[in-house]
Amino acid sequence: MTSPLIQSKLDAIVETLRNSSSKVVLLFMSLSFTKLFLSEMENYNITGKQWLGSESWITQADLASVERKYMLQGAMGFALPQASIPGLGEFLLSLKPSDEPQSDIIKAYWEKFFDCSFSPSNTSAVCTGKEDLRTVSSDYTDVTHFRPENNVYKAVYLVAYALHTLLECRNGSNPTTGKPCVNKNDVQPKLVLEHIKYVNFTTQNGAKVFFDENGDSVAQYDLVNWQMKEDGSAEIVNIGHYDTSFPEAETFKLKENIKIVWGANSNEVLRSVCREPCPPGTRKAINKFKPVCCFDCFGCPEGTISNQTNSPECLICPPKFWPNEKKDRCRPKPIEYLSYKEVMGTLLTGFSCVGVFLSLLTLMIFLAHKETPIVKANNSELSFLLLFSLTLCFLCSLTFIGRPSEWSCMLRHTAFGINFVLCISCVLCKTIVVLMAFRATLPGSNVMKWFGPTQQRLSVLAFTLIQVVICVLWLTISPPFPKMNMKYYKEKIILECAVGSAVGFWAVLSYIGLLALLCFILAFLARKLPDSFNEAKLITFSMLIFCAVWITFIPAYVSSPGKFTVAVEIFAILASSFGLLACIFFPKCFIIIFNPEENSKKHMMGKTPTRNL
Template sequence: MNELYQIPYEYSKTGDITIGEMTTQFDFLFDTMSFCEHPQTAVVNELMAMTKNYQHVLSLVFAVNQINKNPKILPNISLGFHIYDNYLSARMTYQNTIKLLSSDNMIVPNYNCERQNNLIAAIGGHNAEISLHMANIFGIYKIPQIAYSILAPARNVKIQLPSFYRMIPNEANQYAGIVQLLLHFQWIWIGVIASDDDKGEQFLHTLLPMLTQHGICTPVIEKTLTLSDVLENPETLETLHAITFSIINSSTKVFVVNADPQTIACLKWLIYLYKQLEDIIQVSIGKVWLMTAHWDFSSETFHRDFDVQVFHGALSSAIHSNEVLGFREFLQLLHPNLPKGDGFIRIFWEQAFNCLFSDSNGDSENSNTCTGQEKLENLHGTHFEMSMTGQSYSIYNAAQAIAYALQQMLSSTIKHNSGRLDPPNFTPWQLHSFLSSISFNNSAGDFVSFDENRELAAEFDIINWVTFPNKSFLRVNVGRMDSKALLEQRFSINEEAITWHSSFNQVLPIALCNDNCHPGSSRKKKEGEPFCCYDCVPCPDGKISDQKDMNDCFQCPEDEFPNKNKDQCLPKVIIFLSYTEPLGITLAFVALSFALVTLWVLGIFIKNQHTPIVKANNRDLTYSMLISLSFCFLCSFLFIGQPHTVTCCLRQIAFGIIFSMAVSCILAKTITVVLAFMATKPGSRMRKWVGKSLANSILLNCSFIQAITCAVWLCTAPPFPDFDMDSLTEEIILECNEGSETMFYCVLGYLGFLAIVSFTVAFLARKLPDSFNEAKFITFSMLVFCSVWLSFIPSYLSTKGKYMVAVEIFSILASSFGLLGCIFFPKCYIIILKPGLNNKDQLIKRNNM
């Protein structure tokens, strides 16, 4: 059977075992078949070389040469190869795939007569469609096929294509990495460009839900046309204009591009069209192009003059690659006349260097003559690279994987058969079990193995493309994305190593619907706008936001408070009534002064203890009351300073018991006066109650009741040091928690009860003769005492922190001084300044008046 199409571009080398490859070097526009005559080649347009893809051929040649020279791999067995082109055509792919399975120069399926090359596996193709066309044929014969296509040709490759392998990580890892990259730079207002075909639809169907799920909006989604669509339908020119202006004039600064060759070719046409329409020679579009792993920065020969700086600063995911030792030297020795059987090199050489060989049948208008001495390193990177590209690296690894699998298969066969197996007797299906489980370190030091889906178990690199005016470029590895790594290691990027487009002045580009919400505010969705558009509203009182674009403000921890800008939490200051501050010093000084005054009064009374004014109204009760008042003043010191467990327990207990003793003394003095006057009446039975025993009994019993109440308080719910985090915004109050407020108010209530009883008795006895009782003074002193403590309760409840303590100290000092001043200062006045009135005759005289 003769071939349907005679396009003589192939490269072969004989060996004991043959590896086939289907590469993509050239592109033709074929005429459609009419089936009215015998099928033959009918090319509509001239051959268009993809010069950069020639490295795909050379990487296999280089790998096979390395394997054949390595005595540790396949000893005594030579590898050969047979490379065909698919011309981006389904019918040419099927034809050349069958040729790999047929006898030389003949297409005879299932017939191996006089066949010399023993095909063990095949590598290819460049894209999903070509890979699927090949798999339809190779799958029938169970021949292993290792593809280097970015997209899988089927949804469930392992089940639908059981003989198919991919030297590429799963594209889902790539999409997840792209989303992580966008989120890392906070790019949430982006455009998406894909081809208007099944590949583009699949790309959009996979990526767009992931973007939405992570809060990324896509206001611009454009589908590019193919070159054949434009040539076949001139009306699409208006569509191209609309797409061009949508992309170029959009406020969107970041575009994610499904960078298959078809989409990139159209994107270049769009940029060229924009320059022509706007009559611009140099255009600075100022976009961040985020390319998928298809992108290899190649340029067709007819785009030789394309301004590559449009893509300056672009980012792309890329198949992980490494520098392979010896590959650059291998390329430097390449000469168009040296490789025997290479049907690709001459056309590559002519189109890459824009020249013609003297014996070429090409366009005679081209005056440049190829000498064969041209240097590959002088070519622009868009046409050819000296370092191995990601796709070439995949082909290199595929050849190595086949060799290592063959080595294991040989070892297993020899072990079981105790002899040498002749290579022609190998069958491709035997290789599957060894190939699927293969794992090795290649010559570049990278670990190579397939995962459970027969895809390369590896990560994607993040590449930053830096272009130069001379149309050269630099490929900078700035990060990686690996979905199978630990969570914190799945995505990494070095921002400092990234070069952005010159229009951004090396400042991180912003891709937002509106300006960032600064710390101290949160986002609020705009009605009727995409969810990425929002207003910024200040944080409410008590809350902060410490990052840009936060959805909600949050409360500070209990021991911190928001600063004025509501973008930071500041530590609260712990406060208490301290001896080091003016208020504490003043109260301590006053308390000490009043205590000394009380002791001074006590001294005066002791010194004049035998005078009538001291002896009247029970001298012992007077001494007890003065001592109690001095302790009342001194107990103020328990309220000043940092609260501790001991001071918290003592302050209220001491206050309650001491004040109860002082008030009990007043009550006892008042009752004694009343009983004394009642006992002076003839026939009164009260005489037996008059004496020190009654006064002492009143003092001890009244104080004992308060002591019992305090003891119960200490045993059930004693006071303790506590931090009040909530009462004040910027401060933490270190205070004494009363433990049981009920017991606290019981102590105060009992004290108030004693005071009211004392006031009542004194008030009733106020008209008794002044010379023998102090009822008027007690009445007035208790009026002051009750007024102070009645005003204490609302003041105490309405203040916070150290001022609450200060209110209680002030009440203690004021009430105590009221008792001291009202009861004892008039007597001191007589004792010191009017000693003549302090005698028995004066008292009798005043009594008779």
């Protein structure tokens, strides 16, 4: 009869199992409670569970029955290892009541095995004491292997070896401990317990017995599997072992080519988890309102990774690294710069080459017609020098493309600054020449002698030398240098040229802007001169384009990210260079090639009608 308290606990456990989605159940009970529990489970027909049993019941095949065939199918658990004890089987099977006439236990077992009685009775036969135990099939007579008995066997030998170690005496001292010898009459349980830790032996059936530095004995277990038969009986199959006396890699090992039956007749290992493990790239967060096996998985924040399953936290990648898409490892950040191989770099390179080609083509046309009036007008030397400087401007844009280095960073900014000043200086001198030429046509004017070819060359040289001095100071104090920008983009590195001294950079641009503004003002003042001097109108238009390009360049340069900053700078160089080339030289080339009749001194002097250049 089960007590109400125990029955209420069993009912609560069974009810929990009925409502639970868990597939794996650990049944850690004594044999008597296991019998009660399984009897209770039969009433509810709960199947489909993978039972893990404790050593108290996992080898008790008599728990199996037809009703429990599907419930206990595939049960597993660690059991005390099977072992044969030399001589014990023969002793047990040859034992008779006459050998131990005072033992009531032997008489009770004898009467049970042979269904007889040593006391005369009308209901049962009389036991003679000569019956043969080998004819009976029971747990007692199954002496092939022992489990709990083997532990008793080892324990007896353990105490014997401990006593031997305790009582061993050589030259007045114990050779194991170095302490004075102990007389057998002084043996105490405490002394025996102290000497057990020195014991290390192997039994006749091969079991190792010793204790480690923590006082723990060798843990030896068999992993057994219940494989139910059609008649409801259970075959308990040994499928592996656990032995701490083996090397760590072999402590737990399953037998090879062994059939394993899982619960619920499944062909695969059953999983019983509230939540699947958090994969790499996520972190594990415990939910305090749920059991410890029920947790949440959160993706790692930006810039962090987790490279382990169920990682409690995410790791920050080093500055030059960034997580991959799965966020399970850090990879080097890609380095971005304007390359010749990409589309934008190829297009800008193509436009630069086209500009160089057009500049050289114009130069060849002017050289071929250098004796014509339209080329000689306004000092042909300035035209040739301007075309040369425009060629250099187109070429210097190429220095902005490619991987930045110390030399390329210094070259691109200084070459750009000096070439553009040389170009603007030529345009400025041409504008001054236009104004001087108009003044020279007035009666009594002798102004051209103050700004002849020599003064023009010196002016261009002086304007350019000022920019050279600014660039030299810039390179000396704080030159441009390659820099890895990791702030604008988190996931990649921008390799760019830092300007070094911001004062030097803006001084170069400001000086170019100052000359361009001065040139624009002078050309604007000369825009209403007679048609023969209408080159001032072309210069005015070209400088208008030039100033518009560089005014819009400043906000675009500041706000553009990464390689687009360099692309904006190249675009500004190319646009302003094409503007100067197209506005100043293309109309003259058109006249030279397609209207050579207008390329005469009369047209240049305004004595015949002429078209605007």
